[in-house]
Every structure is written in structure tokens, then in C-alpha cells.
Amino acid sequence: MTETTQPTTRRAARESAAAELHHGVRPETRDEAPEESGDAGPRPDGGRRRRGSFRGVLSEILLWVAALAGLVCIVLVILAFVAHITLIMFRTGSMAPTIPTGSVAIVQQIPASQVHVGDVVTVDRPGELPVTHRVRAVADGSTSGERLLTLRGDANAQDDVAPYPVSTVRIVRFAIPGLAPVIVAFGNPFVLGGITIGVAVLVIWAFWPRRRAAAEDAAEAPGPRRASHESP
Numbered sequence: 001m002t003e004t005t006q007p008t009t010r011r012a013a014r015e016s017a018a019a020e021l022h023h024g025v026r027p028e029t030r031d032e033a034p035e036e037s038g039d040a041g042p043r044p045d046g047g048r049r050r051r052g053s054f055r056g057v058l059s060e061i062l063l064w065v066a067a068l069a070g071l072v073c074i075v076l077v078i079l080a081f082v083a084h085i086t087l088i089m090f091r092t093g094s095m096a097p098t099i100p101t102g103s104v105a106i107v108q109q110i111p112a113s114q115v116h117v118g119d120v121v122t123v124d125r126p127g128e129l130p131v132t133h134r135v136r137a138v139a140d141g142s143t144s145g146e147r148l149l150t151l152r153g154d155a156n157a158q159d160d161v162a163p164y165p166v167s168t169v170r171i172v173r174f175a176i177p178g179l180a181p182v183i184v185a186f187g188n189p190f191v192l193g194g195i196t197i198g199v200a201v202l203v204i205w206a207f208w209p210r211r212r213a214a215a216e217d218a219a220e221a222p223g224p225r226r227a228s229h230e231s232p
Contacts, residue, residue, distance in 0.1 A: 062202060084109035086170070088122055088132065089180040094153030095120065095132060099172070104179040105132070107170035112147035115169055122170040123149065132172065133160060141165050 079085040085108045093101040099120070107122055115121060115135055122132040133151035136159055141147050148163040185191050 088130070088170070089183065090132070091180070094155050096155045098154050099175045100177050102180045103175045103177045104183060105175040106173045108173055109168055109170050111145065112149070112166045112169055113145060115147060115149065115171070120172040121149070121151070122172070123151065123164045123166055131160070139163065
């Protein structure tokens with residue numbers, strides 16, 4: 001009796017499956033994966049997506065910083081050629097407290113005929129460093145465009161030794177205290193090399209892993225499910 005029961009049961013199962021297919025009912029198969037429940041645990045790629053988002057934000061910040069730095073450089077070059085605006089650094093305190101030591105001043109070249117008493121100007125001296133002091137007196141020079149300027153530093157008790165005959169000067173528009181050491185540090189080749197290496201490492205870290213993670217996500221994306229049926 002045992003030997004005839006098993007074949008009969010298998011034959012009945014095949015006939016039942018064939019009948020279900022004939023009537024349009026899809027039988028359950030072992031190949032189908034169970035549906036995921038709504039209360040499933042956190043996905044294993046959640047941490048990687050968060051890291052990818054952080055790298056994306058960092059890359060955007062780096063791009064904006066680089067763009068801003070490039071824009072500042074372009075603006076400075078344009079101003080230097082068009083408006084004759086440059087930077088000077090104060091290494092002494094002769095103009096303190098108005099312009100303390102270590103300040104950086106924005107100066108613009110103008111004709112000497114436009115200088116007035118009270119202006120702070122930079123005057124070039126042959127064979128010496130330029131001097132930046134306040135104008136105490138203005139007198140006519142030997143030509144129509146020349147002026148004799150008497151200068152004195154705000155921290156000095158007396159005027160400079162002799163008037164300066166000039167046809168052009170650089171007038172101080174405004175000054176930024178404490179910026180000179182920063183500019184000097186950026187001129188150090190070791191500092192420039194370290195900044196270059198650091199920026200390169202940050203750019204590689206921010207951009208390269210992000211592209212690799214996107215490729216991995218695309219490769220691991222599940223394809224469309226195909227229903228499999230057991231033939232009778």
C-alpha cells in the first residue's frame with residue numbers, strides 16, 4: 001500500500017498544477033522571494049549612502065571655495081590694471097594707532113594734483129623703501145603736475161626730514177589690521193606646498209569615492225523579478 005500512495009500523490013499534484021495554470025491561477029513556487037515587510041530593519045547600505053551624502057556636501061564646499069578664491073584673484077588682477085589698485089604691508093608702527101603694524105592697506109595710484117592735506121599716501125623714494133605717512137602740507141613743484149608733499153607719521157612727533165617731490169602717489173583707501181602676517185606666511189614655499197598637497201588630498205577624497213560608490217549602487221540594484229512556473 002505504501003508503494004502505490006506516493007506515485008498517486010505526485011500524479012495528483014501535477015494534475016492540480018496543470019488545472020490551475022489552465023484556469024489562469026499562478027501556483028506558488030519555491031523560486032519566488034517573500035515580500036518584504038514594512039517593519040524590516042535598516043538597510044545595510046544606509047551607512048554608505050550617508051557617507052556619500054557627506055562627500056557630496058564636502059565636494060560642493062570645495063568647489064565654492066576654489067571658485068571664490070579664483071574670483072578674488074581675477075578681481076585683484078583687473079583692479080591692478082584698470083584702477084591701479086594694489087596692496088601694501090605695514091612693517092613698522094609709524095602710522096599707529098590709525099594703521100598698526102602688520103596691517104595691509106588697499107592703495108590706489110592718483111596724480112599728485114589730487115592730494116589734499118590729511119590724506120594718507122605712499123611715496124616712492126629712490127634707493128629706499130616707500131614711505132606711507134599722512135600729508136601735512138602741499139606745495140607746488142617745478143612743473144604743473146608736480147607737488148611737494150610734507151609728510152608725518154601719526155606716531156611721530158616731527159615731520160619727515162624734507163618734502164617729497166612727486167607727480168603721482170598711492171593714496172590709502174582702507175587698511176585691514178593683522179593681515180600682513182597671513183600674506184607673508186602664504187609666500188613661504190613650505191606653506192604653499194603643504195596647502196597644495198592638502199587641497200589635492202581633499203579633492204581626491206571628496207570626488208573619487210563618490211563616483212565609486214555610485215557605480216557600486218548601480219551594480220547592486222536588483223533587476224525585475226521574473227515569475228517562474230513549474231511545468232506539469
